[in-house]
Amino acid sequence: MSIPRRQFLKTAGFGIAAMAAGPAHAWESKAPDDPLGCLVDVTRCIGCRKCELACNQVNKLPEPETPFEDMRVLDAKRRPTAGAYTVVNRYYPGALDERGQLSPTFVKIQCMHCQDPACVSACVTGALSKKENGTVHYDASRCIGCRYCMVACPFEIPAYDFHDPLTPQVRKCTFCLERLEDGKMPGCASICPTEAITFGRRSVLMRLARERIEGDPARYENHVYGEHEAGGTSWLYIAGQPLAKLGFPAVPDEPLPRRSETIQHALFSYLWSPAALFATLALTMKTLSGSKKDKE
């Protein structure tokens, strides 16, 4: 039995197209409807690092090497680490104050709690999950330490307990889940002296952000970072300068899992691709063995 090569390719091509286009297999967002979130108004932040302190206390993180009052740590750009789930960085985007001095802008960074988190998508064991209240939750008991989440995160947030050889964990902002479940606010939002962090439902925060921008267009860049970035995040930012100047990565608006999961699903639904692969192999083998027989 022989299938002409052209015929095979034709069939296979239609098959793939049918799988990809078939409505039963279209990618669907699993984002919660109106999650809790925080709006960080960078123009209100005074760089006091009290959010770092509150985060440290709530999450019982190790005491920092330099005290939280020591502002010299702002001299270097930092990323969140296994021991600090949120850090404040200082930027000089170029604005001058009245005395001609560069005026600083402070940016707090932490997990953005994406609506459709790439880390959740990449996690092979389900240790990471997006909760209905908006938190991207990490369950250490399920984690195998593959660190795919760290590779997947477009904001480079998850950190790893590299110093702990026995029970290392992936570490990142928990959105103070326990406090949220107790009806309290996240530590950083509670302690912030200027309400640079506003806590609430994402829809409310979006409205607030729009109101603030429209109410004072000279103060704000017309951009709510996190509205669309990575398909939308629970944490949102507004700032007085282009966010790219404040260390925010350019992230596509498309939910990151959409493309990867679409490709994956296209390839693996109904085990179509392995079936095709093995079918091809079988065919090849048969063809080869058949031609041998013919010779004999």
Add this chain to the structure above:
Amino acid sequence: MKTPTRIIPAMIAAAMILAMSVFLPDPATTAPETAKPLGPVEKIRTSLNPRPEGWAAPDHTAALERARAPREYVAKVRLEDPKLRQIRFKNLGLGVGDIKYSYMVLDSPLVNTFENLYGPARFMHSKHAASLGGDCALCHHASPEGADAGTDRLSETVACRSCHQESFNPDHPERIGLKAAYHQQCMGCHETMNRGPVDCVGCHAKRVPDHKELVKLPADPSPIEVTKECLRCHQQAGEDMIKSAHWLWKGPSPFTVEREKKVMSGKATDTMNNFCISLPSNWPRCTSCHAGYGWKDETFDFRDMTRVDCLVCHDTTDSYHKAPPAAGMPAPEVDLKFVAENVGKTNRNTCGNCHFQGGGGDAVKHADMCAVLRYPERNCDVHMGGYDFTCTDCHKAVNHKIRGRSTSLPVAEGSRTCEDCHTNRPHYGNGVLDFHLNKHTDAVACNTCHSPVYSKCKATKTWWDWSEAGDKARKPVKDKFGMEDYNWMKGGFEWKESKKPVYTWYNGYMERLLLGDPIRPDADAFWPGENPSAEAKRRMVATNITAPVGSIKDPSSKIFPFKLMDGIQPADAVNNYLLAPHLYPTSPDDATAYWKNLDWQKAFVDGMKAAGLPYSGEYKWVRTNMYWGIKHEVMPKDMALSCVQCHESLTGEKTCDRCHQDRRDMDFKKLTRTGTDFTKMLAQGRDVAELVNATDYIDFKALGYEGDPILKGGRFKKLPLGRVEP
């Protein structure tokens, strides 16, 4: 495990004996470092100056109560253009005069949203309103809906926490919470106006965390072990401390004329006074107020930060104290571990333990500080007694350097004046009296009116005659204040209480006579053995050890109150400088200390050797004066001097028509005569009989005026319309 408990004390005792034999080559001496006896001492943990039952600072307590009282939430507000709002308020006449509470403590439970890392901010409402020109709308930016200041005057300028309460209220997501409202409003304005603090500790005192778990000390540690434990975490504090005036007792003297560039002045080197005269050779006694351990002679190592005494300033238990003649070592009964586990911010007791005791006893030196200030009545000190201030609320420290200048000492680590908080237009109201009082502030220092008598709570020493010392047979007589007029070691004294200060022009700088500086060439003197009468001594031409700099012609000079410290002390008859005697016996076989041997010659030889100056061998007695500024113990405003107490010309006036043509509708007599009630003070037992009904409180002619400035014009101002009194 019985053995170790018995062995440890034995080992400690053995170690101490060993240590002592190293420290003290001569075992017969009772050198200062033996403050810790060998036997067990019962440790004390109780306050040495317990807070009197029921003591409270009334203004502060009331402000706290107001801050904590809940308020009804204003859900709906009316916004208004700020400029139109300002004009509307001005048209209604709203201003500083409408302020109900001029002092606030921003301590609502609403602001404590996470945990109390900092103490509450004190807010001077009237001062802020006044320095903003009485523009209420600047802070009171919205009104409760329906309110109308036209009908209900204060209905639109409500407290911040009427509208700003809990954060993130889902019903009002745009309404920031109280904490953010305070911070955004205060810091925003301070930044825009480039005035006022924008850092945390500029407004809030940082709370010190509980050190009970943090401090790791053995039972009964040595003082130096305690310091080492402090330095384990606070290395920077140690590095800062050993550069501070409290440690070095010397430093830059920016406010001493002709010595501004001098960086080594101070008690440790060249400062003198007319109390116990000077430090060199008398270390162990004097240095019992040093913020360090063991400065017993000139060999003390000022680079060794393990000898810093952290506890003397940071004790919150009020059980820490130093043994008087032990070169700064703590008294043996102090439970150092207990004190170290309870460290905190400085307070009136920690500062006062030394500063109230200047001159070796309560209120001896300072006429504006005494032990009463630990828990004073409001009338005695309005800041401490009314508003519960600690010393460092004004004398703020940065890097262990403490703001404030002294009249008696050259070292200064910054400056602090009343005006820093109260502005140079401190009478905030918009009444006619405020207006006239504010015209005084360029020429008259605050305390001239606001602290009209010095030492009103405790008698201070005003005369010290060293020439009378040495008579062990003379019986001391107690004066009406219960103070002794004589001490065989020190000589004759005079004390004063509730006395009118001397007033002189002062621009914040002092002239200073330092060790080795010549006394006045025309100074009178008498010789040893001579015994002039008390009157003759008071007539002697005196040398000023300190004197304020200032002049009526200098716009930066103000009329400032001083206590004049007068006395007789020894001078070198040939070299014509003041002598530094060796007074305190540093050991039982000290053969030269005056307080042991009563031989002036030997005392001068050894004292001057320690001071590094030649002694000719001949001495004489000279009169010296020191001017001690009256800066503390400010009285409540209703006890300031009244107009007529200085301006005698007003006593006969019934209306304002001397200066103004219209006859104002006001009680002129009441206006000009309301002030310090010396009759009442007299009734309360203060020694102010001669001040009752005084109308010449300030001697204008002595200050360089032609006469009462109301009649003759001010120092820079002519009377209106060229009017001159006949």
